[in-house]
Amino acid sequence: MGEPVGANPPERHEVAHIQVPHDLLATTDLVASGVLRARGLRLRAGVALGRPLAFALPAAAGTLSTVDTTTLLLCFPFDLEEMPAGCGYRKIELAVTFDDEHLRALDLQPGPGWASPDGARVTAFGLGRNRLRWIFQAPHADGTLSPYGRWTQVVLTSPSPFTEWSGRIRVRGVVEHPLLSGTRSEGEIQTRDDVPFILSRADVWTGAPLTQQTPRPGAWALTRLEGADPPDDKLPPGRRHLCLAVDIEKYSTRGNVDMIRLQRGLLRVMRAACERAAVDWNACGRQAQGDGYLLVLPPDTDDTRVVPRLLAGLAEALAAVNGEQHGRTGPRSHVRTRMRAAFHHGIVHEADSGYAGSAVVELFRILDCDPLRALLADDESTDLAAAFTDQTYRDLVVQGYEGLSPVGFVRTEVRVKQFAGVAWIRSQRHVDSALHDHTGTP
Structure with missing residues (x-):
């Protein structure tokens, strides 16, 4: 993924795209900030952001929804880059901001009290708002997070029919790294820029075709x-x-x-x-x-x-x-x-x-x-x-x-x-x- 980063990261911002369509939104570096930047410590860290997955929810029992619905279930998958030996992720925050201020989050998952398979503690913020945050925290004082298989999801609603939703994703966190003295320290990392995304009608998985003329498979x-x-x-x-x-x-x-x-x-x-x-x-x-x-x-x-x-x-x-x-x-x-x-x-x-x-x-x-x-x-x-x-x-x-x-x-x-x-x-x-x-x- 990204180049090693440190006190003087290059001004350029490289974003690579996977060859397989529909899956990856972007890969980008997580650059050092705060104490790490001041010390000039160079770490290799990055994140692969999956393309948001959108699902139309059933409008009512026994009926099938279409993308004209005002309520969608959105999933944001992501993987962290594996770090060098001796380093690890202590905390990762995924922030999603939708450009439309009228959008409202009805439910957030993972939610408070949820624990991932690697034991990570999760907190979520943004119910009733268009600005959402999830924080994944290592379960123990000496533990780190598994870099793979992360996801978040939100049930989002709008007062107007769905045409297109856009927004931005930001990732930041805390990494643990060894010092020459034999001890360990922590420092902050973050994406250089927010990563934009757009969801259109073609991106939404629905229970019935737009024409409503014939039943869809399933x-x-x-x-x-x-x-x-x-x-x-x-x-x-x-x-x-x-x-x-x-x-x-x-x-x-x-x-x-x-x-x-x-x-x-x-x-x-x-x-x-x-x-x-x-x-x-x-x-x-x-x-x-x-x-x-x-x-x-x-x-x-x-x-x-x-x-x-x-x-x-x-x-x-x-x-x-x-x-x-x-x-x-x-x-x-x-x-x-x-x-x-x-x-x-x-x-x-x-x-x-x-x-x-x-x-x-x-x-x-x-x-x-x-x-x-x-x-x-x-x-x-x-x-x-x-x-x-x-x-x-x-x-x-x-x-x-x-x-x-x-x-x-x-x-x-x-x-x-x-x-x-x-x-x-x-x-x-x-x-x-x-x-x-x-x-x-x-």
Whole structure:
């Protein structure tokens, strides 16, 4: 992230942007101030501010909200840069100021009394106002904060319909550092400038499309969750969909902070892959599963063009996420994101708590099969292992559509629980996934 900072920081203000879209607002240095600046002590510190996430809240039980609502739930994720050995963050304050003075905070999370997984004590300020602050404090006199997996959220309301909200984010804090005498001291750090942000209608995740003409993916399940009956008591419609399922390798072996980071990276990868394939993220059915994700694409999807581009997007986004993590934390293999992916095309029903149908079951059985897991585990040269169901492989790969080739695929028998079938698997390297290489050679 940032350059080492100290008594005489450079006048320039560098802000880097991650290659993966939609996720990062900015990365910026945390510069020394006060005692640290006076002593000329040089520390490497910085913060990566996630792009604010905006969600439209239900207008009433049994109805779905739109971005015309005056109330939104906003989430502000951020990660601190890992500091040199012997140094650590004692306290961090995230301040968010909205330019519209008529906005009011109805609820703040984390709130007073909340403790994060690393034990940090949290205080929050700004209820009823447009100026918000959260302070994360190390739990013990000799403790420091984990730099990763931080987030804040606010329920914000306005007397006028939502069109666009803008504001600024500032970060400051206290760091602990060793002295030559063998003792330890504390000093203040802060962002050089406030980081601006803008939220528009396109940024808001809603429960229904703007047109209000057709139910959005998830609408059937949402009506049940909100206490209303679905449109009727008949079987929900079953339509043929292209489905993509992914799963993170060795997720359950990670610590809490790494799990949060991996989930965040997973969402970034999925959205980046959709953008690479020109797939409308908001038109897809989506089912998050912690360490995995199910994407149900619209029925009119052109599989012949979308599948190779999704594969390319997954590989490219994984390379970007892992490259950014490597640059931030150094070569720490336990934060590397590696995943399995599987494609299938079949009839899918939108049930009360997710997507159902034999096609979904078959997809996840293949995603979980031992040969695909072994392929990823044994091939350290790639972060992605891909699988196709037998019919999907014959429809797309065998036909030689642009960006797909049988080269490198291995036929394997799949037996998971009561399921038995055939899948085609291969390692998917980043250089292989680029559509500039139409051969598909791994």
